Amino acid sequence: MGLNMAKVKVELCMGSSCFSRGNSKTLELLENFVKENNVENDVEIEGHLCLGRCSSGPIVRVNNKDYENIKAECVIDLIREELIK
Amino acid sequence: MLEINNQFTHLKSKVYATVLKCFFNGTLEEDIDKIPFWIIPKDTDPSRCCIYKERAMVRYRILAFLGINIEKDDDEMKPLSDYYREVISKQMKPLPVLTTISTACSACPQDQYLISDACRGCYARPCLANCPKDAIEFINGKASIIQEKCIRCGKCQEVCPFNSVLHRLVPCEGSCPVDAIKKNEKGFVEIDYKKCISCGKCSRSCPFGAIVERSSIFPVLQILQSKERTTAIIAPAIDGQFPGTLGQIKTAIKMVGFDDVVEVSEGAELTSINEAKELEHRIKRGDKLMSTSCCPSYVEIIEKHLPKLNAIKSDTLSPMAYTAQLVKERDPNTKIVFIGPCLAKRVEAVKLKTVDGVITFSELASMFIAKDIDVKEVQEADLGDTHSFEDCRDFAISEGVKGCVIKRMEDPSIVKPYNIDGIDKKVFKMLKVIDKIPSKGNFVEVMVCDGGCINGPGTIVKPKIAMKLRNGNTQAITKAMKKERLY
Numbered sequence: 374m375g376l377n378m379a380k381v382k383v384e385l386c387m388g389s390s391c392f393s394r395g396n397s398k399t400l401e402l403l404e405n406f407v408k409e410n411n412v413e414n415d416v417e418i419e420g421h422l423c424l425g426r427c428s429s430g431p432i433v434r435v436n437n438k439d440y441e442n443i444k445a446e447c448v449i450d451l452i453r454e455e456l457i458k
Numbered sequence: 459m460l461e462i463n464n465q466f467t468h469l470k471s472k473v474y475a476t477v478l479k480c481f482f483n484g485t486l487e488e489d490i491d492k493i494p495f496w497i498i499p500k501d502t503d504p505s506r507c508c509i510y511k512e513r514a515m516v517r518y519r520i521l522a523f524l525g526i527n528i529e530k531d532d533d534e535m536k537p538l539s540d541y542y543r544e545v546i547s548k549q550m551k552p553l554p555v556l557t558t559i560s561t562a563c564s565a566c567p568q569d570q571y572l573i574s575d576a577c578r579g580c581y582a583r584p585c586l587a588n589c590p591k592d593a594i595e596f597i598n599g600k601a602s603i604i605q606e607k608c609i610r611c612g613k614c615q616e617v618c619p620f621n622s623v624l625h626r627l628v629p630c631e632g633s634c635p636v637d638a639i640k641k642n643e644k645g646f647v648e649i650d651y652k653k654c655i656s657c658g659k660c661s662r663s664c665p666f667g668a669i670v671e672r673s674s675i676f677p678v679l680q681i682l683q684s685k686e687r688t689t690a691i692i693a694p695a696i697d698g699q700f701p702g703t704l705g706q707i708k709t710a711i712k713m714v715g716f717d718d719v720v721e722v723s724e725g726a727e728l729t730s731i732n733e734a735k736e737l738e739h740r741i742k743r744g745d746k747l748m749s750t751s752c753c754p755s756y757v758e759i760i761e762k763h764l765p766k767l768n769a770i771k772s773d774t775l776s777p778m779a780y781t782a783q784l785v786k787e788r789d790p791n792t793k794i795v796f797i798g799p800c801l802a803k804r805v806e807a808v809k810l811k812t813v814d815g816v817i818t819f820s821e822l823a824s825m826f827i828a829k830d831i832d833v834k835e836v837q838e839a840d841l842g843d844t845h846s847f848e849d850c851r852d853f854a855i856s857e858g859v860k861g862c863v864i865k866r867m868e869d870p871s872i873v874k875p876y877n878i879d880g881i882d883k884k885v886f887k888m889l890k891v892i893d894k895i896p897s898k899g900n901f902v903e904v905m906v907c908d909g910g911c912i913n914g915p916g917t918i919v920k921p922k923i924a925m926k927l928r929n930g931n932t933q934a935i936t937k938a939m940k941k942e943r944l945y
Contacts, residue, residue, distance in 0.1 A: 389783045393728045423787035427724070428846040 380417045381455045383448070384434035388423030391430040399433065399445040406449050415456060459633060459662050462920055465505065466667045471918075472497060473519040474673075474824035481679060482828055490538040493520060511561075515667070518559045522670040525550050525677075528557045545676050552674055552808055555656045555801045558647050563668035565645035566628045571610055573601045576622035584617035633663035635886040635906070636763055655758035656802040657881075657906050658915030671801055671818075671915070678815035681793050682715040689789065690716040691781045691813075693798030694723045695854035695911040698924030699819045700826075705838030713836065714825050716795070718785075721841070725781030726752075726850035726862065733774040734866040737901055741872050745770075747893065747900055750859050752776045754802035755906035759881070759889065770893060777853060778803060782812040797822050799854075799914025802906075818916025855925075856880075856910035860903040874899035880908030 480486040494513040579599040593607035615623040638653035661669040795815040807813040852858030856879040876899040
């Protein structure tokens, strides 16, 4: 891991809807993942206020690509993939 | 509880609409003192002693609509226009929600069991045999109750084969689940606000209209006039209250002056999601029982009477609280007005601080009348993407909340749900020991109004008809409303 020079940017909607729908768990897993794998310098996590798409949430944006209704585990998989790229 | 269709509700809606019409025309200050005379003209056939008392009552209805705490601030020398000027120039304390009009109170005597003419003085005389206090005597061959001995247990009524025992009630006292209604030394009604849970059952029960809600519509009207952005958040029970679809109701609300309309069902989905998580967590932790938390009158019961139930009440926020949060996240500068069937929501709003105003469906209906808006004639507004929270519109109906929560659990098989549909004196007694009695399940939905929010004190349509309309039968309501003249 960490072969990629550019940082992986993960943006999470932290509006109360997305937060309830799963982004609270996603954030927790994500922070653990980053810590456990020592990729603090390769992954940038950013929170957002409501993105206005509550009913299709939780919304996660990985390297500017939007994912709707996404589970925490899938986000980790996505990041793993991006890191290996 | 009084049937919704009665002379008092008709008068109330007439007073509301007349006041609002003048307000929207900008003539309220000069006209407000004339309204009692318009509504009760000289040739009226009075239902009370005389037209002057009727007019005085209209004056009190107007005071309540202005939000005046009649009990404390009634000054008969003061013209209504003075009250009105005060209302629009300074902020009033929004609580307590209810107030009493002692002039309207009929000082009903304590409830009594009486033997009527239907008594045949039968041979078996089960009343005599079953009275635990020997309070039955026979005079001229007919039963009679010795009131000093009677403990009002009702046994005689149960056993009489001729149905000749009648129980004369005190509607307000009888309907209050928490015994917050008392009579003063003159026999007139008083509310003990330390006990009152703002459920509104007393005000809906009094056939004299002596207990009324202090409206908080004027602060809302001022927000609407202020040009600030204002979002109406509409309770799930609204579907079924007006002769039109939800889309049409949304349009009509915008025509009244709101900039945006958001369904509280959206926040109800968050309540469901979070309550589902909490329930799973609590069951795994070993909790025996969790209750819902969305009914604000139930929350008041816990705060004022049964604090030990805090341990079983879910910590999840109510749909109104989540919806206000969602709206503020999307539009931080908007004011938020909750439109619902509930009086106790006003107590919750005061605690929350994110909701700027609370009005009822009956007040909204008066706004429609005053502005000549016919819901069934207006264009349908786009409701947006509602698929994820459509089912949460059932929060308004008894058993709907628990259904939505269980649906969102990861493992619904661990739940044994039941529900408390309406709280009266008896159910309140049961609530006191709910954590001790053999449990009927581990998840209980609690609603203080029978049938759920669609039977709330701020509704204007009978629950049965509202249900028909919710299921798409629009004709049922148009017919009923014509008949009932409520809207």
